[in-house]
Amino acid sequence: MAIKVVERRPLSLAERTYLPQILAGLKVTWDNMMRPAVTLQYPEERPTIPNGYRGVPTLVRDPNGREKCVSCQLCEFVCPPKAIRITPGEIAPTAANAHVEKAPQEFEINMLRCIYCGLCQEVCPEEAIWLQSQYSMTGTNREMMVNNKAKLYELGGTLPDSHYKWDRKKAEAERQAESGH
C-alpha cells in the first residue's frame, strides 16, 4: 500500500499562545450567563399548554352537567391501539337525562396503550371526548394507568356547548305534546 505523507502546517503565534481559543470559549460561556433562564423548575413550575394540544383523552359534561357520551362506541372502533373499552348501558327512565336513553355504564381508556392520536375526539358525534391539556400520567402499577369513567369525567370537567341538541330535542317534544300531538 502506498503511503501518502501529509504535511502538517506549522501553528501560528496566536495558535501557539492558545489565548484566542480560550477567549472564544469564555464568550460562549458569558453569552449564556447573560441569557434569560429557559429551564422550568418542574414540577413546581408548569409550561403553558398551547391551544389544540393533544393531552390525555377525557370525557366532558355540558354546562348543564349532562354527561355528553352516549356510548356509541365509535371511539372504541376507531382507536388504533385499542386503548378504549366501553360497556354501553341504558339510562334509567327516572333520570333527568332519560330522553338521551343511552350512556356508558363503564368507560375505560388504557393510558399504557393510548398514543394520543386524537382520532377519538375527531370521530365523536357528541363532542364528548376531548384531548385536553393534561399531559402527565403516572402510576405505580398497570391498573392505575387505566382511566375509568369516574376518573375521565374528573379529568374532563365541563366544556362549553354550542348545540345543546338533546335539550332542544326534549323541549321540542314537550312543546309538541302540549299542543296535542
Added chain:
Amino acid sequence: MVTDNKPSLVTLNVDGVEHQVPAGANLVDALAKIGKEVPHYCYHPKLPVAGNCRMCLVELGSPLRDRATNELVLENGKPKIGWQPKPAIACATTVSPGLHVRLESPGVKACREGVTEMLLLNHPLDCPICDQAGECKLQEYSAEYGRGASRYVDEKNAKPKHTRLGPRVTLDDERCILCSRCVRFTAEIAKDPVLGFVNRGSYNTLTCFPGRELANNYSLNTVDICPVGALTSTDFRFKMRVWFLKQTASIDTESSAGANTTVWSREGKIYRITPRQNDAVNDTWMADSGRELFKAVDAPNRITRATVKTSAVTLDAALTAAAEVLAAGPLAIVGSAHASVEEQRVLAHLAKQKGAKVYIPAHRGAGDGLLVSEDRSPNFRGALVTGLTDHAADTDLKALAADIEAGKVKSVLIIREDVTACGLPASTLAKVRSVVLATHHDVTTAAAEIVLPVLSVFERSGTFVNCQFRLQAFAQAVPGPAGVLPDLLVLAKLAGADATSIWSDLAANVPALAGLNGALLPAGGVQLDGAAWSAVPFPEGKLLKFAPVAQA
C-alpha cells in the same frame, strides 16, 4: 303445459346490457341475482309485496310493435323501446321477455333522492344511540342515494321513543319509516295479527291492537326484518354495536326443525342469535325461544372441572377413572339426541365394543307448526343415521331402571341427559357406577360417580340431522371454559377411537352419508335419504318446510 325442471330464462335489458334471468322472478330478486342492487325497504322476498316505500322505483320499457303489422318498430336498425312515462316500483314487477330497465338514469336517481329526503324529514338521525346503526338500510341508502344535506327547516315530529310492544320487542316510533314489513309478518307468517298503523300523515304510527301485545314466539323476527332501528330487541338493546360482533353459522338446538342461525359474538361473549336464511328449512325466520339459548353458556351451574365422587380432579385422571368404570361390568349407555352426528358415531362404536344397550330419552313438547317441532332435540335423526339406535326415542328410562334394580347393569354412561327427569331416580343411579358427560350441574351430575365437563353447541363444531333428514353443520362461535374438551374428543378417548377420521368412517360405512364430509358441507346443508327409516314413528307434525310422512 310443458314442464321441465330447468327454470326457463328470459332476457332482461338493464341499462343497455342484456342479462338472462329466471322467468317469473320478481324484478328486485332477478336484478339481485345478476349483481344489481335495487334499493328497497318494504319489499322482503318472504313477505307479500306491499309497494309502499317507493324506494325501488325504476324506469321500465319494452320494444315497440307496429299495431297494424305487429312488426318490431326499428330505429337506426335496432328495436325502438317504448319507455313508460312514469317510473314503476321494481318489487311489484315480474320479469317478462324483452323487458328494459333503467337503474341509473337521471330520473331514477331523482326518484331515490326524493324518497330518501322524504323518509328523512322526520327521522331523528340518532344513529349514535341507535342499535340498527351498521345494519340499517336507511343509513346505507342515505349515504348512497341521498342528497347529503337537508332542506327541511321546520321542527321534526316528536314521537314516543320507548314503546313496549311486547315482552321482547321495544318500538322507537321516530325511526319508523312505515314499511309495514312487521305488520305483514305478524299477519302472514306468525298468523298473530296484532300490529297496525294508526293516525294519518306525519303522525302515522305503528301500534298494537287495543288490549293485545306482540307476544308470540316469533316476535323477534319483526326486529330482524325492520329495515331501520324502529323495532328493537329488548334483550339486545344498547348492549353492543353490531360492527364489533363476529358472525358464526350455527343451528337452533331447541327442536328437530333445525332452524339455521347466526351467532353474534365478541371476544368470547355471545350477544345475540339471529336466523340465517335457508329456504329449505326456515326461510329467514326463527323462534324467539331459540334466541335465548346462548344464556346457558355463562350460567352459574356450568361445569368447568372434571369430578370423581364430587372432588375435582384433572381431566386425564377423570378419563382414566371413567375407562375403569366402563370396563367394570355390563354397561348401559344413555345416548343423546343433543349430541352431534360425529359424537353419536363414536358412541355407537363404543356401544358395540362394550356390547352395551343404548337408550335415547325423548324430549317432547307442543309443536307450533312453524319452526318449533314436537321433538325438542336437534339430532334424533342423527342417532338413526349413525346407527346409535334403530327405533324411536325412549319416552322414559324405566326399562333401564328395572335392569339396574335387577342387577343386570353394573355401569352407566350418560351423555348430556338429565336421566332423573326421564324416570331413572337418583337413588337407582347411585346403585351403579356411572360416568356423565354434561355441560351443567343437575340432579344427575350430583348423583354420578364421575362427571366429565363438555362443551355447548356454541363452543364446539359438528353436524346435526334435522327432521327433514337434512345434514347441517354448526361451527364454534366462542371458546369454551379453559381446559374443557369437546364431547367428540372425550368420547374418542373413552372409546379409544380416532376423532379425526370419523368422517372417513361415516362416508365409507353409512350409506346415507356416502361421500360426505361434515367439515365441508355447503351453507344450506345436504338433504339425506331418510327412506330407510320411514317405519320409525316420528312425533313431528307439519312445520314451515316439513310435512310428516303418513304412517301406514
